[in-house]
Amino acid sequence: MTETELVKRAKKGDDEAFLSLIHLHKEALFRTAISYLKDENKALEAVQETTYRAYKSIRSLKKPEYFRTWLTRIIMNYCNDVLKKEKREITQDELQSMTGMEQDHTYLEVEEALNTLPIDLQELVRLKYFQDLKIREIADLWEAPEGTIKTKLHRALIALRRHFEEKGETKHV
Secondary structure, X not given: OOHHHHXXXXXXXXXXXXXXXHHHHXXXXXXXXXXXXXXXXXXXXXXXXXXXXXXXXHHHOOOXXXXXXXXXXXXXXXXXXXXXXXXXXXXXXXXXHOOOOOOOHHHHHHHHHHOOOOHHHHHHHHHHHHOOOOHHHHHHHHOOOHHHHHHHHHHHHHHHHHHHHHOOOHHHO
């Protein structure tokens, strides 16, 4: 059964179809949440809350083929809300305590570089390169022309390249 068919069944109240859709996208949801929240427990909570919100409002989804985009927007909105409420700063100890991040300085360097970008460009880079969304999907998500997305992405990559070149770290470029 295709994803679109599962979405249509879920919209009609089929809980098994909805569960199948969530299982299909749970890893991508978690990656999105962890890229925003930087905390495994908060990321898991974000996935749970997103699942709940999606379940409650699945009938409002207009185009079944955009389910993934719709779900991604829900988790991004939730994560942004959490960050606004907490206005948290990531300390070195918090970063080192993250699973698998102890020795990965590249991750820290990329995060530092991303933090130099405006929020919208950070989000764009995360969607394109961490979530592997296509330009078309991002354009739909942002309700913007594909050309605008490409231009902003190009601008973000130039800024990141400049950041790494200034630090003499061309291996990341």
